[in-house]
Amino acid sequence: MTDKNKITIYDVAKKAGVSRQTVSRVLNNRQDVSAETRKRVQEIIEGLSYHPSAIARSLSRQKSYIFGVVTAGLKYIGPSRTLSGITSKAEEMGYGLLLKELASFSANNVHPLLGWLQSHQVDGIIWAAPEIEDNRNWLGDLLPEIDIPIIFLTMEKREDVSIVSIDNYLGARMATEHLISLGKKNIGHITGPLDWWEARQRKLGWEAALSDAGYKPSTHMWAEGNWSSRSGKIAFIELLEKFPGMDGLFVGNDQMALSVLRTAFEQGKKIPDDLAVIGFDGIPESEFYCPSLSTVNQNQNALGCIAVEELVRLVENKFMADDVIEPKYITILPELIIRQSSQTP
Amino acid sequence: MTDKNKITIYDVAKKAGVSRQTVSRVLNNRQDVSAETRKRVQEIIEGLSYHPSAIARSLSRQKSYIFGVVTAGLKYIGPSRTLSGITSKAEEMGYGLLLKELASFSANNVHPLLGWLQSHQVDGIIWAAPEIEDNRNWLGDLLPEIDIPIIFLTMEKREDVSIVSIDNYLGARMATEHLISLGKKNIGHITGPLDWWEARQRKLGWEAALSDAGYKPSTHMWAEGNWSSRSGKIAFIELLEKFPGMDGLFVGNDQMALSVLRTAFEQGKKIPDDLAVIGFDGIPESEFYCPSLSTVNQNQNALGCIAVEELVRLVENKFMADDVIEPKYITILPELIIRQSSQTP
């Protein structure tokens, strides 16, 4: 390790025989520096392998080029895919990321977290944790106090904030209508945990598709899971009992669908003939389930990318002009992927 | 939004009728403040909902309480599980995280990235991207220039840096020995991409277990995949041809094992009687494969946690004392999970 005396702009200036401002101008690519001086300074910067302190810059510019990201459930694939979209787009747009993962999905006490982000002068916040129960209640109280642009992911439309969401309702409709188009007449549904907004939206889409086709969704036709494969199995067994005529099944996510496929196999049910199955998410493995799983693909990577793009818009606008941008509700369309589990023979 | 004039320590001081220093003392919980003054200042802080600027603090203290995290492949479950361990432990230890995801696993040009982290004065760096090909070559050149403690995840032992690794070699041995203990005599292997250090370690473990048991590993007994389910299928088909007597198979990860199970089913091979299969990783879904998959569980969450703990040790030591800590190579033991795919009938 080299000695700890870090090199500052002052060292560069001294060595170059110019003032610190001049070095600063070179660093910021200003035009008012003679070519000659610029070159000399640049060489010295190289030679000293000097890195200007981003922290000092942030302080003096009052802009950090850092976004705060609040996420939850990184050990699941969905949130990480979104995060991956966020990192790549943020990199592209020249922003760094300060990451916080909530201890639980439904974490409610966001006050200290917001304070922390504020104190770190993030230029904007991406709220990528899902909407569950009342974990958006803080918005009413705290939002007015925050002077930092925020963009939310996957939550119910509100007038006062910008949101990017995948259209879960539409995806569920598409899935259900697809099963109907197969000639299935008794279509069940395994929901996600219904305190999740996304799970409720998917259930609504299923109900709407059934109603539109002249069927009446009712309680014996659905069961609630919690996204996990284990819960999917339990819900499926429950459904087999209370909805014996079921010939089609829309499952709230792919992981639950995995154990549906397996349990159906164990029980001698033929898929898709006896029972057509479609999942939700489009995780890469679902193509290799046995049989391969039809699913509704949601592009979570794009979700993250779009969130960053929109946030950059909000932020740059705040710094440049003073005309407030209207909050937007941006919707991403899901996409149907048909595979063996719901293929017409 | 409230007005943009942010509240500073000066505003608090003025309102409380004390100096900024006194406010600073209250903020930092110093003892040399009268109870009375402290209380008054605290109330004003509350009332103004004042958040001290972490950026200004970092600048003046020369310590940011931020770690840089370099990761790759967040869209895959492994890296995200590790990241999740990192976030939770960092939170617990009072550190924030500045996140960078490499554009590709094998990204080689880390120079600007290191510069960026340095300029942001991170107190330490967690290098969580995997070791592939020559993407550790920069260590020799750049490491001496970096004055920031770094901890690396899952890479080959070196004397000059601290490393936390899961013992891939041992895990592979355990898996293979387990198959041997079942009475299997012709045990194949589907490797990960062999430019990955982890994949090579697993292959070595498989070879060692075979040799120790008196079998001779040879080229016709293994095939190379790239971690994906699709590649697993291709490799399996290749193996079926060139190693027809195969009655046991150690697969480099669970996703590839998924398509092995499926392909075996399609070909009428009975698992585990005709072919016993074991994977690697222990992803939650593997329990619900059909049949459920035996696997070597690697606790990636713990990997992240331990990395943070060790890094905190390095960092605090650097700030407190000046005696250099010896680099450590910490190893995490994997764990065998036996399920249907390798169960004695």
Added chain:
DNA sequence: TTGAAAGCGCTAACAA
């Protein structure tokens, strides 16, 4: 084209 002075918001060292 360059430099001097002031300030970003905070803390450390010293005085009172």
Added chain:
DNA sequence: TTGTTAGCGCTTTCAA
């Protein structure tokens, strides 16, 4: 127990 003075490393006036 409190306040004063400097300074963290940079950028932004303004003047030369």
